[in-house]
Amino acid sequence: MHDAIKFIQGNEVCVEAALYAGINFFAGYPITPSTEIAEQMAVRLPETGGKFIQMEDEISSMCAIIGASLTGHKTMTATSGPGFSLMQEALGYAIMAEIPCVIVNVMRGGPSTGLPTHVGQGDVCQARYGTHGDHAIVTLTASNHHDIFRMTIEAFNIAETYRTPVILLLDEVTGHLREKIEIPEPGKIPLTKRLRTAVKSGVDYHPYLPREDGRLPMSDFGDIHRYNVTGLYHDMWGFPTDKPQIVYGLIRHLVDKIENNTPKITRFRKYYTKDAETLFISYGASARSTLHLVENRRRRGENVGLLELQSLWPFPADIVREACQHVPLVIVVEMNMGQITKEVKLAVDDPKKVFLANRIDGVLITPTDIRNTLRVIQGKGV
Amino acid sequence: MEKCRLLFSGSGGQGVITSAILLAEAATRYESLNAIQSQSYGAEARGGATRSDVIIWDKPIFFPKVNQPNILICLTQAAFDKYIFSIRPGGTLVTDSRFVKNPGLVDARKVELPFYDTVMEKIGKPVVLNICLLGAIVRMTELVRPESVAALIRERFHPSFHEINIKALELGVELMSGHAMATQ
Amino acid sequence: MALKDYIRQRFFPHIWCPGCGHGIILNGLLRAVDTMGLDKKNIVMVSGIGCSARISGYVDFHSLHTLHGRALAFATGVKLSKPELNVIVPMGDGDALAIGGNHFIHAARRNIEMTAIVMNNRVYGMTGGQFSPLSGYGTMATTVPYGNIDHDFDVVDLATSAGATFVARTSTYHVHELAELITKAINHKGFSVLEVLTQCPTYFGRRNRIGDASEMMEVYKKNTVRIGSKKKQENPDLLERGIFVQKELPEYCREYDNIISKARQK
Numbered sequence: 001m002h003d004a005i006k007f008i009q010g011n012e013v014c015v016e017a018a019l020y021a022g023i024n025f026f027a028g029y030p031i032t033p034s035t036e037i038a039e040q041m042a043v044r045l046p047e048t049g050g051k052f053i054q055m056e057d058e059i060s061s062m063c064a065i066i067g068a069s070l071t072g073h074k075t076m077t078a079t080s081g082p083g084f085s086l087m088q089e090a091l092g093y094a095i096m097a098e099i100p101c102v103i104v105n106v107m108r109g110g111p112s113t114g115l116p117t118h119v120g121q122g123d124v125c126q127a128r129y130g131t132h133g134d135h136a137i138v139t140l141t142a143s144n145h146h147d148i149f150r151m152t153i154e155a156f157n158i159a160e161t162y163r164t165p166v167i168l169l170l171d172e173v174t175g176h177l178r179e180k181i182e183i184p185e186p187g188k189i190p191l192t193k194r195l196r197t198a199v200k201s202g203v204d205y206h207p208y209l210p211r212e213d214g215r216l217p218m219s220d221f222g223d224i225h226r227y228n229v230t231g232l233y234h235d236m237w238g239f240p241t242d243k244p245q246i247v248y249g250l251i252r253h254l255v256d257k258i259e260n261n262t263p264k265i266t267r268f269r270k271y272y273t274k275d276a277e278t279l280f281i282s283y284g285a286s287a288r289s290t291l292h293l294v295e296n297r298r299r300r301g302e303n304v305g306l307l308e309l310q311s312l313w314p315f316p317a318d319i320v321r322e323a324c325q326h327v328p329l330v331i332v333v334e335m336n337m338g339q340i341t342k343e344v345k346l347a348v349d350d351p352k353k354v355f356l357a358n359r360i361d362g363v364l365i366t367p368t369d370i371r372n373t374l375r376v377i378q379g380k381g382v
Numbered sequence: 383m384e385k386c387r388l389l390f391s392g393s394g395g396q397g398v399i400t401s402a403i404l405l406a407e408a409a410t411r412y413e414s415l416n417a418i419q420s421q422s423y424g425a426e427a428r429g430g431a432t433r434s435d436v437i438i439w440d441k442p443i444f445f446p447k448v449n450q451p452n453i454l455i456c457l458t459q460a461a462f463d464k465y466i467f468s469i470r471p472g473g474t475l476v477t478d479s480r481f482v483k484n485p486g487l488v489d490a491r492k493v494e495l496p497f498y499d500t501v502m503e504k505i506g507k508p509v510v511l512n513i514c515l516l517g518a519i520v521r522m523t524e525l526v527r528p529e530s531v532a533a534l535i536r537e538r539f540h541p542s543f544h545e546i547n548i549k550a551l552e553l554g555v556e557l558m559s560g561h562a563m564a565t566q
Numbered sequence: 567m568a569l570k571d572y573i574r575q576r577f578f579p580h581i582w583c584p585g586c587g588h589g590i591i592l593n594g595l596l597r598a599v600d601t602m603g604l605d606k607k608n609i610v611m612v613s614g615i616g617c618s619a620r621i622s623g624y625v626d627f628h629s630l631h632t633l634h635g636r637a638l639a640f641a642t643g644v645k646l647s648k649p650e651l652n653v654i655v656p657m658g659d660g661d662a663l664a665i666g667g668n669h670f671i672h673a674a675r676r677n678i679e680m681t682a683i684v685m686n687n688r689v690y691g692m693t694g695g696q697f698s699p700l701s702g703y704g705t706m707a708t709t710v711p712y713g714n715i716d717h718d719f720d721v722v723d724l725a726t727s728a729g730a731t732f733v734a735r736t737s738t739y740h741v742h743e744l745a746e747l748i749t750k751a752i753n754h755k756g757f758s759v760l761e762v763l764t765q766c767p768t769y770f771g772r773r774n775r776i777g778d779a780s781e782m783m784e785v786y787k788k789n790t791v792r793i794g795s796k797k798k799q800e801n802p803d804l805l806e807r808g809i810f811v812q813k814e815l816p817e818y819c820r821e822y823d824n825i826i827s828k829a830r831q832k
Contacts (some may be wrong), residue, residue, distance in 0.1 A: 005410070005411055007403075007406065007407035007410050007411055007417075007419075024647075025643070025646070025647045027642075027643060043829075046822075046825050046826045046828070046829035046830070047829045047830060047832070049826055049830075051646050051647060051822060053642070053646055053822075055639065055642070055672075056668055056669065056672040057668065059636065059639065059669075060636065060638075060639030060642070060668075060669055060672070061639075063632065063633070063636045063639035063640045063642075063643065064639055064640065064642050064643030064646075065643055066632075066640060066643060067612070067630065067639075067640040067641060067642065067643025067644040067645075067647070068643035068644065068646065068647035069643075070628075070630065070643075070644060071643075071644055071647045071648040071651070072648075073647050075643075075647075089633055089636075090633060090636065093632065093633055117422070117423055118422075173420065173446065176420060176421065177418055177419065177420040177446045178403060178406060178407070178418065178419040178420070179410070179416075179417070179418045179419075179443070179446075180410040180411075180416065180417070220648075221610050221628040221630075221644060221648065221651065222607065222608065222610075222628070222648050222650070222651050223607065224607055226606060226607060226626055226627055226628050226629070227628070227629070228574075228622070228623050228629045228630075228631060229629065229630045229631065230623070230631035230632075231631070231632065231633060232631070237576070239574075239576075239577050239623060240623065240631070285446075288444045288445055288446060289444070289445050291444040292444040292445035295444065364445075364446075364447055366445065366447070366449065367445055
């Protein structure tokens with residue numbers, strides 16, 4: 001028996017992956033269905049010399065991981081619906097001050113306290129637009145343990161590369177189900193180290209002056225360079241300013257560093273898309289049900305395919321447009337009222353061919369549900 | 383192989399989720415099969431209705447829930463009443479004869495076994511009821527070897543609980559072996 | 567070092583009004599840091615939002631200007647992840663005790679080694695003079711145009727009840743005491759709270775007819791006494807200054823180091 005093979009919950013996979021990625025600080029607050037992440041972090045982090053703290057709420061949890069990131073640590077928090085709402089304020093701060101960190105939201109049914117123990121995918125737009133002001137955001141997702149492991153590591157890597165918070169949207173089903181995961185040997189998956197400044201002591205360091213490639217080397221709190229960090233618009237020293245040309249430059253930088261790198265950030269899987277006459281687009285737990293249906297239909301000789309999105313924001317419009325180009329029927333499968341469907345409609349040339357197959361009652365959408373929607377669209381009835 | 387879908391049901395605290403995890407974990411880690419275990423639960427930590435779904439197959443498993451179980455396990459009357467109509471026609475219903483009275487007309491093979499009474503008689507501790515049940519399921523499905531489950535028990539449980547749990551597992555295997563279905 | 571070596575001259579002049587007490591607190595803080603001989607690179611100043619919060623930008627330490635009320639939460643992340651840093655958290659009264667009240671009591675309860683300086687001017691200055699949880703019954707402010715019916719917190723009592731292991735109070739009039747208490751608060755091995763009464767002549771003083779800055783400071787002189795002073799027995803309305811609590815309890819970061827040792831022995 002191989003020790004690296006584990007049979008654990010998706011939430012625990014997320015913890016193992018974060019440890020693999022080099023996390024050394026986690027702050028959180030218990031909330032269903034994400035609590036196992038905090039519990040497991042409390043066990044595992046001190047074993048590696050890292051720190052776990054249970055804060056007084058999700059607001060302070062988000063603030064604490066930003067503070068810890070500034071001392072040079074890889075940091076993460078995990079929450080669900082209502083907690084994610086509370087984190088929006090400091091999430092905006094992390095975007096503005098360009099602090100690398102990872103926020104996991106194990107989605108449950110909303111709005112409000114909604115359905116604590118049941119699945120939903122209603123926080124997709126909140127991940128994108130939840131915090132105030134124009135901004136760009138990176139959001140990844142996963143449907144199975146192998147991908148939860150990879151996407152958690154990607155989240156840390158992207159956070160460091162672009163000096164940005166990254167949201168990992170899991171859901172109650174993928175977070176709680178148990179399946180096999182093989183933990184890769186250390187070093188097998190590349191990790192992105194924090195880019196630190198090479199500026200020497202006594203030379204002026206500009207924490208907020210991007211290099212030519214758009215990246216901003218950091219300096220840890222406690223190191224030689226002392227600088228200011230603020231959520232206000234700020235100049236290259238991090239000092240508050242409202243000069244229009246600096247304000248313009250910063251907001252452009254914050255959005256462009258993400259949006260212009262969409263191809264590099266985009267992650268997806270394609271199943272039988274080449275000759276598909278019906279293309280499903282899905283993500284997270286919904287993608288499992290969709291893939292189940294696609295495999296069944298393929299065995300019967302039907303030309304159906306699946307584009308599984310593993311990154312939702314920035315929305316991979318080019319990939320979606322290309323995949324949908326020669327397909328007469330596109331069905332987006334998600335457990336909300338069409339949050340990604342709207343994006344797909346905007347991306348494709350003919351939005352009329354895009355339909356939604358969904359379920360919003362806290363129950364995982366079934367392959368039968370999806371098949372029935374397909375039959376109705378095809379005019380065959382259920 | 384046929385895809386095997388099991389639905390374990392009972393009340394919170396009976397340990398049905400633990401049984402489901404042990405079965406699925408043994409299948410993946412000791413028998414090179416694929417398995418998925420999931421559960422649904424309410425706000426209660428004890429009492430209330432608990433279910434756990436297990437799928438075991440030699441191919442990749444995507445949809446993780448069991449809507450129509452081949453094997454339905456009910457440890458309470460309430461669980462039986464709730465899930466009996468979901469059973470796949472021709473499937474197998476496993477109940478504890480003390481807790482589920484007169485399953486009646488069911489389109490399934492019925493396996494009514496005295497798990498609770500046997501455990502109380504031979505071990506005297508009701509906490510291992512779930513492991514006794516698991517022994518019977520292991521014997522019935524023959525997807526996982528009893529030794530694999532025993533190894534997992536040794537790995538997961540505190541040493542002071544190894545002996546009674548492994549004894550309960552063996553009791554379950556014996557109970558099932560003595561049942562008509564095992565000799566069909 | 568000269569005091570000017572502790573400030574970022576590039577970012578002056580500061581935003582505070584003429585007569586504002588916050589500059590006196592800045593001065594007291596720098597004198598404390600200088601007396602203690604702390605290395606600038608080992609100090610992190612974390613602040614929230616408000617007039618008081620701007621103090622962090624003017625000092626040549628690592629500085630983190632955060633969100634309204636959240637300074638202690640950010641500071642907890644800084645301190646726990648790098649306990650060797652000295653973390654100083656200046657906060658306004660609304661910042662610390664209205665929007666940040668929950669973070670305040672929990673930081674105190676946790677006893678994590680940081681210094682919270684509550685710069686109490688009894689008003690929201692940056693937004694133009696609204697009442698704060700420290701304004702007190704009967705005071706005037708823009709959002710209580712008919713007089714304040716909200717009662718105030720006593721910062722010292724609150725911090726003490728919440729578990730802070732060092733609690734002190736002074737005012738901007740008592741500048742030597744101020745530097746001395748800041749030094750003691752920073753040196754304390756646990757969560758320390760220092761309330762500093764500081765004048766806002768622009769909003770609190772004017773609206774409550776107390777007078778200009780110097781007249782407001784006269785009030786601090788007249789209306790406060792050292793803890794244990796006889797004057798307090800004669801006049802119970804006087805507000806006491808000095809150290810109210812100074813005790814040793816297990817400190818959070820050191821306790822967590824023990825957790826790491828336990829986890830590694832497993």
